[in-house]
Amino acid sequence: MTDEQWATVWEVFNSAQTMPAGERSRLLRSAGLDSGMLEEVRALLELSGRYVSADGASSAVAPRQELPRFAAGEELGRYIIISLIGEGGFGRVYAARDKQLRRDVAIKVLNQSSTESAGKVLEEARAASALNHPNILTVHETLLEGSYVAIVMELVDGPSLRQVLAEAKGRLPLEHTLRAGRQIAEALREAHGVHIVHRDVKPENVLLRRKDGYLKLVDFGLASGLNSRGNAADHGEFAGTMRYLAPEQIAGEPATAASDVFALGLVLYEMAAGVHPFGRHSPIDSALAIASVEPVPPIRHVRTLPRDLNRLIVESLHKNPGLRPAAAEVVRRLEKIQDGLATRRLPRLPLLIAGVLVCALLFFGWQRFPRPVKLQLRMQARLLSGQPGRESAAAISPDGKYAVYSWQKRESDATVTVVREIETERVTTLDIPGPYAWLPDGQHIGFVRRTAEADRLCTVKLDGSEEAIILEARQIGQFAWSP
Known part of the structure; x- marks a missing residue:
C-alpha cells in the first residue's frame, strides 16, 4: 500500500469512528476504496472497538462475564x-x-x-x-x-523490564542491554525451534528474577490467544500491545517467528536508546508508523552505541520479515558483541608491563644458559568427548579426574554444562553458565552468574548441589582459584 493510500485510509477511519452506526456504514460504501483499503479501514475500526458491519449491526465486543x-x-x-x-x-x-x-x-x-x-x-x-x-x-x-x-x-519474585526501564529513566547501561537482549533472544530461539511463536514480546512480558538475575519471558501466546480478532479481544488489551506489533501483523497477516524478532528489535531499541522508535501519541498512531515509517537508527540517539548492535537492531526492524535475522542469529551476534566489549575493556598497561618483564626474563635467562637443553618429551592425545555439536570453555580438574565444558548439540538448542568423569565417562549436566574454574579440592566448580544488577562469583558441587555466592561485583572478567 502506498503512502497516499495509507493517508486516505487514515482519513476515512478518523471520519468513520466519530459517526453514528448508520452513517458509518454509508460512508464505507461510498468512500470509493478498493477492497484492500476498505479492509484496512475495517481493521482499524475493529481494533478501536467501533466497527459496525454494512447492515448496521454492531460487531463491538460483547461484555464479558464478571470474573x-x-x-x-x-x-x-x-x-x-x-x-x-x-x-x-x-x-x-x-x-x-x-x-x-x-x-x-x-x-x-x-x-x-x-x-x-x-x-x-x-x-x-x-x-x-x-x-x-x-x-x-x-x-x-x-x-x-x-x-x-x-x-x-x-x-517470579521481581520487577518487569518495563519497571526496570522506568526506574532507569532512559536507556540501560550497554552491558545490561546486551545481557537482557541475549536472554530474551535465547528464549525465542528455544520456542521457535519447536514452532512456537510468542506473539506478544514487550517489556511488560519480561520479568527479572531477583534471586539470580535471570530474565523470564512470560505469556507465550496466552495473551494473543485472547486478543486475536474475535469475541475475546477488546480495545484496551489490543491497544496495549499495538506498539510492539510487526508490520505484517498490522496488515492482518498471522504472526510468525520473524514477528517475534521485530518485537525483540523494538525492546532492544528501547533498552539501548531509551526511546521507542515508533512512539506516538496513541497506539493506533504507533501502529501506522510501524507500518509506513522507517525507524531512526538508535546510534543517532546514542553516538557511543556499538555499530554492530546498531546494525542488528536496524535489521531486526526491517519491514520485510524475510530480511530479519532469526532468533538464533540474534543470540550469536549479541554474544559476539559482548565478547568484543569484554576484550576492549581489558587493562592495557598491566599487559604491556607484563610483556616487558617476560621479554627481560627470557633475555637474561638466555644469557645465563646460552646452550639450549634438549628435552625428550612423549605426548599422547586422548579424546575426552565425541558428542556432536559445539563444545567450549573446557576445564580439567586439578586431580585430572573430571572435565567440565559447555555443550550445544544444535544451533537451535540451549547450551548446557557437562561434567564428565574421565575414566568412567559418566556424565552429569548442570544448570550453570561458563566459563569455569576448578577449586583445588577437585569437587567444586567456580562460575559467574551475571545479572542486571551485578555479577556473582559462585561455586557448586559436582552434583549441582550446595551452590554458594563467593562475592559480588559490578563486572567480573577472568577468574581462578589459587592452589
Missing part, C-alpha cells in the same frame, strides 16, 4: 490463594501456594467469554508447558471452570 474475585485463604483445587498481585483487561494474577507440592505459584485467572477462546488458551498453555528453558516462565497446569480459565505458572 470472580478470590480472597486470601480461598482455595482453587489444591491451591490456596495468598494475595492478588496484578489485574487488568486480561483478568487477575494471584500468588498462591500448592498444598501438595508445597511450592509458591502464580495463578492467572482469565475471562472465558466463549468455548473457542478457552480452547485457544488451553491449547497454547499446553504448548508453553512443553518449553523447558531458564529464560522461559514455566507453565505447570490449567484450570477450567464455568466462567473463567486459570493458568498455573512459576512465581
Whole structure:
C-alpha cells in the first residue's frame, strides 16, 4: 500500500469512528476504496472497538462475564490463594501456594467469554508447558471452570523490564542491554525451534528474577490467544500491545517467528536508546508508523552505541520479515558483541608491563644458559568427548579426574554444562553458565552468574548441589582459584 493510500485510509477511519452506526456504514460504501483499503479501514475500526458491519449491526465486543474475585485463604483445587498481585483487561494474577507440592505459584485467572477462546488458551498453555528453558516462565497446569480459565505458572519474585526501564529513566547501561537482549533472544530461539511463536514480546512480558538475575519471558501466546480478532479481544488489551506489533501483523497477516524478532528489535531499541522508535501519541498512531515509517537508527540517539548492535537492531526492524535475522542469529551476534566489549575493556598497561618483564626474563635467562637443553618429551592425545555439536570453555580438574565444558548439540538448542568423569565417562549436566574454574579440592566448580544488577562469583558441587555466592561485583572478567 502506498503512502497516499495509507493517508486516505487514515482519513476515512478518523471520519468513520466519530459517526453514528448508520452513517458509518454509508460512508464505507461510498468512500470509493478498493477492497484492500476498505479492509484496512475495517481493521482499524475493529481494533478501536467501533466497527459496525454494512447492515448496521454492531460487531463491538460483547461484555464479558464478571470474573470472580478470590480472597486470601480461598482455595482453587489444591491451591490456596495468598494475595492478588496484578489485574487488568486480561483478568487477575494471584500468588498462591500448592498444598501438595508445597511450592509458591502464580495463578492467572482469565475471562472465558466463549468455548473457542478457552480452547485457544488451553491449547497454547499446553504448548508453553512443553518449553523447558531458564529464560522461559514455566507453565505447570490449567484450570477450567464455568466462567473463567486459570493458568498455573512459576512465581517470579521481581520487577518487569518495563519497571526496570522506568526506574532507569532512559536507556540501560550497554552491558545490561546486551545481557537482557541475549536472554530474551535465547528464549525465542528455544520456542521457535519447536514452532512456537510468542506473539506478544514487550517489556511488560519480561520479568527479572531477583534471586539470580535471570530474565523470564512470560505469556507465550496466552495473551494473543485472547486478543486475536474475535469475541475475546477488546480495545484496551489490543491497544496495549499495538506498539510492539510487526508490520505484517498490522496488515492482518498471522504472526510468525520473524514477528517475534521485530518485537525483540523494538525492546532492544528501547533498552539501548531509551526511546521507542515508533512512539506516538496513541497506539493506533504507533501502529501506522510501524507500518509506513522507517525507524531512526538508535546510534543517532546514542553516538557511543556499538555499530554492530546498531546494525542488528536496524535489521531486526526491517519491514520485510524475510530480511530479519532469526532468533538464533540474534543470540550469536549479541554474544559476539559482548565478547568484543569484554576484550576492549581489558587493562592495557598491566599487559604491556607484563610483556616487558617476560621479554627481560627470557633475555637474561638466555644469557645465563646460552646452550639450549634438549628435552625428550612423549605426548599422547586422548579424546575426552565425541558428542556432536559445539563444545567450549573446557576445564580439567586439578586431580585430572573430571572435565567440565559447555555443550550445544544444535544451533537451535540451549547450551548446557557437562561434567564428565574421565575414566568412567559418566556424565552429569548442570544448570550453570561458563566459563569455569576448578577449586583445588577437585569437587567444586567456580562460575559467574551475571545479572542486571551485578555479577556473582559462585561455586557448586559436582552434583549441582550446595551452590554458594563467593562475592559480588559490578563486572567480573577472568577468574581462578589459587592452589
